[in-house]
Every structure is written in C-alpha cells, then in structure tokens.
Amino acid sequence: MISLKDIKKIYKTKNGELTAVNNVDLDIHQGEIFGIIGYSGAGKSTMIRLLNGLEKPTTGSVTINGQKISAIKGAELRAARQKISMIFQHFNLLWSRTVAENIEFPLEIAGVPKEERKKRVEELIELVGLYGRGNAYPSQLSGGQKQRVGIARALANNPEVLLCDEATSALDPETTDAILDLLLDINKRLGLTIVLITHEMHVIQKICDRVAVMEAGKVVEMGEVLQVFQAPQQKITKRFVSQVSGEDQTKEAIRELNKSYRSGKLIKITFVGEQTSEPVISQMIKRHHIDANIVHGSIQHTQSGPYGTLIVHLEGNVNDVQAAIQFLADSNLQAEVVSND
Structure with missing residues (x-):
C-alpha cells in the first residue's frame, strides 16, 4: 500500500x-x-x-x-x-x-x-x-x-x-x-x-x-x-516500552522483594498472547509439589494480544524448584531467576 x-x-x-x-x-x-x-x-x-x-x-x-x-x-x-x-x-x-x-x-x-x-x-x-x-x-x-x-x-x-x-x-x-x-x-x-x-x-x-x-x-x-x-x-525502544509496560515498577518491586525473602527463589515470568490465559502456575504447583506465591504482576494489552509479567516466589526442595523452572521454560515462557537462595 x-x-x-x-x-x-x-x-x-x-x-x-x-x-x-x-x-x-x-x-x-x-x-x-x-x-x-x-x-x-x-x-x-x-x-x-x-x-x-x-x-x-x-x-x-x-x-x-x-x-x-x-x-x-x-x-x-x-x-x-x-x-x-x-x-x-x-x-x-x-x-x-x-x-x-x-x-x-x-x-x-x-x-x-x-x-x-x-x-x-x-x-x-x-x-x-x-x-x-x-x-x-x-x-x-x-x-x-x-x-x-x-x-x-x-x-x-x-x-x-x-x-x-x-x-x-x-x-x-x-x-x-x-x-x-x-x-x-x-x-x-x-x-x-x-x-x-x-x-x-x-x-x-x-x-x-x-x-x-x-x-x-x-x-x-x-x-x-x-x-x-x-x-x-x-536502547531508545526500551525507553519507550518502559513508559507503559511497568518495567521500572517491576525492577523496584524485585529490589524490595529480595529484601523480604531470605529463602527460595524469585522468578520473573513473561507471558505473551494466549499464554496470559493459560493456568501454567497452577499446573507447575501440582506437578512439582512446591509452594508458589505471586508477589507482583502486570498485563498490558496491544492489538496483537496481551503481554505481561509475573514475579513468583518459589519455595520447596531445591530439585523440585529447579524442575518447576524448567517446566516454565518447556511451556515456552520466558522464566528468569531474579534472586538466589
């Protein structure tokens, strides 16, 4: 055109x-x-x-x-x-x-x-x-x-x-x-x-x-x-995206949460499109016998679909927690550890 x-x-x-x-x-x-x-x-x-x-x-x-x-x-x-x-x-x-x-x-x-x-x-x-x-x-x-x-x-x-x-x-x-x-x-x-x-x-x-x-x-x-x-x-695109994505608030939340949680792992999960409506977190908990607490999150909507992030605190056996993180990756989600035990 x-x-x-x-x-x-x-x-x-x-x-x-x-x-x-x-x-x-x-x-x-x-x-x-x-x-x-x-x-x-x-x-x-x-x-x-x-x-x-x-x-x-x-x-x-x-x-x-x-x-x-x-x-x-x-x-x-x-x-x-x-x-x-x-x-x-x-x-x-x-x-x-x-x-x-x-x-x-x-x-x-x-x-x-x-x-x-x-x-x-x-x-x-x-x-x-x-x-x-x-x-x-x-x-x-x-x-x-x-x-x-x-x-x-x-x-x-x-x-x-x-x-x-x-x-x-x-x-x-x-x-x-x-x-x-x-x-x-x-x-x-x-x-x-x-x-x-x-x-x-x-x-x-x-x-x-x-x-x-x-x-x-x-x-x-x-x-x-x-x-x-x-x-x-x-860099300039990241600046524009941060205007509406809440990325700055997410980073601040991670800093504060790291002060609060002395054990377990904080995981930042990124959801895109139809993934935002799938019960991935509940599936992860059932499969891997861990405790998961959603401590921060946001979803933004675009014409192509929604985009969102969740910060989840995982507690449990070290191997179970690692398997849960791998489950998220296998579910085609971006899962990043933002704190360590």
Missing part, C-alpha cells in the same frame, strides 16, 4: 546540511494502523510530509497505492492528495465556520454538488459521534470534539490513507483514549490505512498493528507491537 525506498531528506541550512531522514526503507500494508514513534528531532514529522507530498525526498521514492508520490507535482499531486488525508495536533479548524461547514469545506474545494455535500456531512457527523453539533462553532467545542471534527473533515473525500500527526498529544488521557477508539473503529469499518506519528508509546500500544522507532533520522527498530513490547532491541 505504502512503500518508502531508500529515502533520504537533506535540508540546506545556514550552518550546512541537515539530514532529517536517513536511508529509510518502509512498507505499510493495506488496512493496517502503523505507528511511527520518536522523540523531537527524530525525523518523524519530515516522514509524514514526505508521505503526503509536501516534501520531496532528496533521494529515494515514496509510492502510495501504486502511485509514485515523490515523482508527481501540480494538478496530479493535488488529485493524489485527495486520497491522502491528515489530522493535526492543534485541529486546524476554520473558526468562523460551523462544524458542518468545516467538514463540508474539502467537498466544496473538490466541486461536489451541494445536496451530495450535505448528505456526506450528515453521515460523517454521525460517524464521529457529533450528532446534534453540526451548527456549533469550534469555540463551543471541547478538545476531543474539535478533533472529531478534524477526523470527519479528513474523511470527507473518502481517502485511502489517513495520516495522524501527533493527533492526541494536546488532549487529556481520557479524551485521548476516546479518539484512539474512534480511529480504531474507523479503521475496522472503512478498511482505511492509518499512519500515526507520535512520541507517546500508549498511542502505539492501544491501536497500532506495527511500529517503526525513529532516532536521528533512521528507523532503528520495527516490528509488530507485541513483538517490540516483548523483546525491545534498541
């Missing part, structure tokens, strides 16, 4: 050349929600401008649905952009127009007849949960409602791709979740390909299928969200 091949974007500044995107190769599949995450200066905003044709790559190509966006201009590029919509961090609404008029605006530009415009606007107001607010002005809306208008406006021309540029970073956590739920619903209903640019791992965790982690203009790690949560490879 979306393919970036050997993309490099270099800006010329008074202090010399600045490489904003450096040798990026990326493929985004039809109908998926793909996240691009990075801190300020990572190059993610440049990436989104390359996707909608606002910037041309210095080298490489950007292809969307078979059309090379990086090689067209003028009327052809304007026509292509009607299929690549965007929502923004600060909404970018027309403050002198009502909700309905804001949503109608791109249809006016596209030359859609008035009656057809009116019908489409009504459909979109219903879709984004703003029924009865069509005659309100942006100043009369909450932040979440404004973003719903932005989403409706972006959907007006039936785009194939929706780009989201930090679309929830100006919203409170509860409103953020509501907007993310709306995007997920739209993705499932319309089969729309969504690309999210963000610096918040919660956004990636909640709705994305896959994620690319950017640092200094490069994609340093990429994969399914669950896979990245389970085994982050790069």
Whole structure:
C-alpha cells in the first residue's frame, strides 16, 4: 500500500546540511494502523510530509497505492492528495465556520454538488459521534470534539490513507483514549490505512498493528507491537516500552522483594498472547509439589494480544524448584531467576 525506498531528506541550512531522514526503507500494508514513534528531532514529522507530498525526498521514492508520490507535482499531486488525508495536533479548524461547514469545506474545494455535500456531512457527523453539533462553532467545542471534527473533515473525500500527526498529544488521557477508539473503529469499518506519528508509546500500544522507532533520522527498530513490547532491541525502544509496560515498577518491586525473602527463589515470568490465559502456575504447583506465591504482576494489552509479567516466589526442595523452572521454560515462557537462595 505504502512503500518508502531508500529515502533520504537533506535540508540546506545556514550552518550546512541537515539530514532529517536517513536511508529509510518502509512498507505499510493495506488496512493496517502503523505507528511511527520518536522523540523531537527524530525525523518523524519530515516522514509524514514526505508521505503526503509536501516534501520531496532528496533521494529515494515514496509510492502510495501504486502511485509514485515523490515523482508527481501540480494538478496530479493535488488529485493524489485527495486520497491522502491528515489530522493535526492543534485541529486546524476554520473558526468562523460551523462544524458542518468545516467538514463540508474539502467537498466544496473538490466541486461536489451541494445536496451530495450535505448528505456526506450528515453521515460523517454521525460517524464521529457529533450528532446534534453540526451548527456549533469550534469555540463551543471541547478538545476531543474539535478533533472529531478534524477526523470527519479528513474523511470527507473518502481517502485511502489517513495520516495522524501527533493527533492526541494536546488532549487529556481520557479524551485521548476516546479518539484512539474512534480511529480504531474507523479503521475496522472503512478498511482505511492509518499512519500515526507520535512520541507517546500508549498511542502505539492501544491501536497500532506495527511500529517503526525513529532516532536521528533512521528507523532503528520495527516490528509488530507485541513483538517490540516483548523483546525491545534498541536502547531508545526500551525507553519507550518502559513508559507503559511497568518495567521500572517491576525492577523496584524485585529490589524490595529480595529484601523480604531470605529463602527460595524469585522468578520473573513473561507471558505473551494466549499464554496470559493459560493456568501454567497452577499446573507447575501440582506437578512439582512446591509452594508458589505471586508477589507482583502486570498485563498490558496491544492489538496483537496481551503481554505481561509475573514475579513468583518459589519455595520447596531445591530439585523440585529447579524442575518447576524448567517446566516454565518447556511451556515456552520466558522464566528468569531474579534472586538466589
């Protein structure tokens, strides 16, 4: 659906050349929600401008649905952009127009007849949960409602791709979740390909299928969200994952628990996907005649499935405890001893 091949974007500044995107190769599949995450200066905003044709790559190509966006201009590029919509961090609404008029605006530009415009606007107001607010002005809306208008406006021309540029970073956590739920619903209903640019791992965790982690203009790690949560490879990825995984709290819990337990073993067990619902701990206790006490745990949910950790204190005969740990490994669980007798 979306393919970036050997993309490099270099800006010329008074202090010399600045490489904003450096040798990026990326493929985004039809109908998926793909996240691009990075801190300020990572190059993610440049990436989104390359996707909608606002910037041309210095080298490489950007292809969307078979059309090379990086090689067209003028009327052809304007026509292509009607299929690549965007929502923004600060909404970018027309403050002198009502909700309905804001949503109608791109249809006016596209030359859609008035009656057809009116019908489409009504459909979109219903879709984004703003029924009865069509005659309100942006100043009369909450932040979440404004973003719903932005989403409706972006959907007006039936785009194939929706780009989201930090679309929830100006919203409170509860409103953020509501907007993310709306995007997920739209993705499932319309089969729309969504690309999210963000610096918040919660956004990636909640709705994305896959994620690319950017640092200094490069994609340093990429994969399914669950896979990245389970085994982050790069230091920056580990930082992002720790924002939502509770890893820091787990480490603190292990330090405190090591002070409390003077015998037995503390085991950190990692569960992924369907493993989170299997009675592995009870099976281990029955088979190996040990005492097991769950002393700390957390489960996070992603679109690919849940991911969680448990800290379990094991007491019993040394051989039985070792056999229990081997049982966990044989059950395809990651089991790590985090304290010794």
